[in-house]
Amino acid sequence: MFLLVNFASLENTKCTFDEISRTKISLLMAIYSFWIFDKHCNCIFDREWTLLSNSSSGTINSKQNEETAKLLYGMIYSLRSVTQKLSKEGTNNEVRSISIGKFRIHTYCTASGLWFVLLSDYKQASYSHVLQYIHSHIYVKYVTRNLLSPYDFAENKNETRGQGFRKINNRNFISTLESFLAPMILQ
Amino acid sequence: MSMSTPSKSLKVIGDDTWKNKTEKVNAELFTLTYGAIVSQLCADYDRDFQKVNNQLYSMGYNIGVRLIEDFLARTALPRCENMVKTSEMISKCAFKIFLNMSPQVANWSPEKDTFSLILDENPLSDFVELPMDAMKQLWYSNVLSGVLKGSLEMVQLDCDVWFVSDVLKGDPQTELRIKLNKVLKDEIPIGED
Numbered sequence: 001m002f003l004l005v006n007f008a009s010l011e012n013t014k015c016t017f018d019e020i021s022r023t024k025i026s027l028l029m030a031i032y033s034f035w036i037f038d039k040h041c042n043c044i045f046d047r048e049w050t051l052l053s054n055s056s057s058g059t060i061n062s063k064q065n066e067e068t069a070k071l072l073y074g075m076i077y078s079l080r081s082v083t084q085k086l087s088k089e090g091t092n093n094e095v096r097s098i099s100i101g102k103f104r105i106h107t108y109c110t111a112s113g114l115w116f117v118l119l120s121d122y123k124q125a126s127y128s129h130v131l132q133y134i135h136s137h138i139y140v141k142y143v144t145r146n147l148l149s150p151y152d153f154a155e156n157k158n159e160t161r162g163q164g165f166r167k168i169n170n171r172n173f174i175s176t177l178e179s180f181l182a183p184m185i186l187q
Numbered sequence: 188m189s190m191s192t193p194s195k196s197l198k199v200i201g202d203d204t205w206k207n208k209t210e211k212v213n214a215e216l217f218t219l220t221y222g223a224i225v226s227q228l229c230a231d232y233d234r235d236f237q238k239v240n241n242q243l244y245s246m247g248y249n250i251g252v253r254l255i256e257d258f259l260a261r262t263a264l265p266r267c268e269n270m271v272k273t274s275e276m277i278s279k280c281a282f283k284i285f286l287n288m289s290p291q292v293a294n295w296s297p298e299k300d301t302f303s304l305i306l307d308e309n310p311l312s313d314f315v316e317l318p319m320d321a322m323k324q325l326w327y328s329n330v331l332s333g334v335l336k337g338s339l340e341m342v343q344l345d346c347d348v349w350f351v352s353d354v355l356k357g358d359p360q361t362e363l364r365i366k367l368n369k370v371l372k373d374e375i376p377i378g379e380d
Binding site for chain 2: 039040041070073074077092094110111112113114132135136137139140144145147151152160161162163
């Protein structure tokens with residue numbers, strides 16, 4: 001009887017990948033901010049949560065975060081060059097996470113030069129599946145496949161090498177990302 | 188992705204992604220849609236096939252610069268360290284995932300920077316017979332060269348891509364040539380150099 005009940009309840013909850021990861025993750029951890037950098041060293045998206053109790057608090061694409069974005073970029077950039085120098089030739093050696101005093105930085109870098117960066121507390125060691133999910137199911141879906149959104153956020157030479165200012169402003173992208181990440185902000 | 192992926196596992200990645208992570212559409216619908224685009228372009232440009240070739244190429248380029256992101260999202264593959272690896276990735280993964288075919292890689296240049304893809308089956312040109320006036324100049328599947336150009340550029344490989352022969356023109360095989368001009372440097376933030 002017990003088994004039957006269990007099966008029935010399993011059948012009723014149609015678990016998709018993101019639902020599973022959300023429920024697992026929400027019990028465990030807190031995230032503080034999320035960033036996307038493009039291959040022109042520009043921050044093209046930033047999201048910072050200020051109140052852990054409120055998933056809609058904080059800032060999106062804020063001017064105030066420009067300096068932080070540059071510092072964060074520089075830190076990951078330097079560590080990436082260090083790891084590439086330390087690795088054997090021909091092997092791929094990516095920075096996955098950086099742990100510092102108060103939080104952990106998770107990075108996911110694509111071959112096309114996009115960096116997805118997430119700042120979290122210490123409770124979870126790896127967010128790579130979360131970042132990969134954001135890339136493949138949210139970024140590609142709402143930015144890459146949106147032909148009215150630019151594929152390259154630097155329009156001319158003056159906006160390359162970290163001097164750009166353009167951001168991802170697609171409503172679909174932002175709202176899907178928000179609802180995907182909301183359960184990971186500590187309740 | 189683990190460090191150096193041997194060629195066998197690239198095939199496995201390609202087959203697996205094709206099977207499990209790719210929605211399928213009717214190939215004939217695709218072939219006919221492409222045919223409609225080409226014939227419309229021929230009409231628009233008054234059968235100036237050089238212009239049609241260029242337009243197909245630039246349409247392909249615009250597809251490629253976006254398609255690469257889709258490809259990387261599906262496979263999570265790292266950058267290739269040389270052109271041999273690149274050629275395998277194109278034939279075993281990229282063509283497999285998007286067109287369900289694996290062209291042969293052939294005709295390497297001694298410097299290993301130029302190679303050809305032999306397209307035995309080309310879904311773009313099924314059912315197609317070129318009219319006499321188009322035979323000489325039109326590269327019917329030229330969108331493919333544009334796609335490859337655009338997507339390789341997005342992973343910092345500046346390449347030239349062009350057709351050298353096409354069964355539609357009476358050649359024995361369809362051959363697409365890819366030549367690496369240079370590996371583009373990753374940008375660094377201003378003030379870092």
